[in-house]
Amino acid sequence: MNEKTENPDLDRRKFLGKALTTGAAATVASGVVLVNVADAKAPEAEASSEVRWGMLVDTAKCTDCGDCVTACNDEHGLNPAEGESEKPLTDSKWIRMVKIEHKSTGKVTSLPMMCQHCENPPCVDVCPTGASFKRPDNIVLVDKHICIGCRYCMMACPYKARSFVHEAIENQVAEAPRGKGTVESCTMCMHLVDDDKNPACVDACKEKALTFGNIKDKASDISIALKNSESRAIREDLGLNPGVRYKGI
Template sequence: MSKQIDSTLADHPVDGARRDFIKQSAAATGAALASGVLLYTGDATAKPIDEPISARQRWGILVDTTKCADGCNDCVTACGKENGWSNVEHDPRPKTDAQWIRTVEIRNKLTGSEHSLPLMCQHCENPPCADVCPTGASFRREDGIVLVDKHICIGCRYCMMACPYKARSFVHEAIENQIPYAPRGKGTVESCTMCVHRVDDDRDPACVEACNHKALVFGDLKDPNSEISKQMRTHTTKELRADLGLNTGVRYKGL
């Protein structure tokens, strides 16, 4: 065994420049850590805009229900504003108006414990919406974000029936003054996009950014050094309706 290693080393003489680079990088990291400024550098560098996304990442959101405050609606308001779905000109019609995210109050009947939590598209690895979609409009991106391609959505609403989280909405009325990066229109189904326009721009989703209680963490589930992965490693987290085996990208802590 040792002979093998020796011969391998002999075949590949040490690359001085590379070794120097590694040394310098290590020194830089050490300095940053020592100063206490740069502890977490975040996910890998941002994807160039002309490159397609890949399965190297899987985006997810961790909701800490113990930090989620009663009566707080900041994430919902931020989502509605960011994506333009709360900007309705008519009187509110809660049964049919679009809801990309909503807050839900749950109560354990036995213990009486209560929780408030945001509920949106859970970005399943095996999304039932995509399974039933007859045109292929519902799909999961390589990086785990579940979307509706409204160019090919025919508005049949099978996906709305299939979703166990009631996360999808149908647009019933013609819309004007859309937001340039968030197109939406009559006759198509829509849901949380995990703010895909922001994610592609290396930014956090609007709900995560808006949460003052730090109850939402966004990150790459495949990167062991991401904040979300660290928290999921050290705390018990749950996926809603785990019995369905959907492997959701949105997880809950404290339920």
């Protein structure tokens, strides 16, 4: 008979002690791991119909500087490749500056135009394959895997918000995959928004002319701003209920 069998109680105590320690460590560690997973926010868990992302553009603050356009182009790799010049007729534009003059009053206004992320988007209605779609949080996107490049969405969009990729792209960025022969538009920087950040254009605006947030959250800055001031949607007559609204037009 060896020593171990002579002192079974001691062995059992050691075993139980180690087991408890291991168990406790495992419990705590798994909790830590769970917390980490929760922090990471699985992409599929992000888009919730409890949220509707929206943007309010205060045209009185807009100085027509174009920083929002530059930021968008940089964020999504929309600038011409090195050595290439701009092709204004065929290059993609996800956001652009427009300066308008009221026909009756003569008032001049500058504003950024991008996908208006409609509640009832015509692009989604007309897309034959369902590549144009709306996330539960109302961000309107193009599924690049099933877009056949028919451009019917471009015919249907009242805001000229979409672009067709007319040639091969060399300087892509990981966050915004693009592809020749498919249609694309503003994604409201979903890769940033899903990470609790603002879209690039919003952060780039030094004048704070762009307010971004959840318009279903009554306490959010955007909801308060919308409630307390006059704003309107572009082509309100079409009844599309865009997520982007404008003050001062």
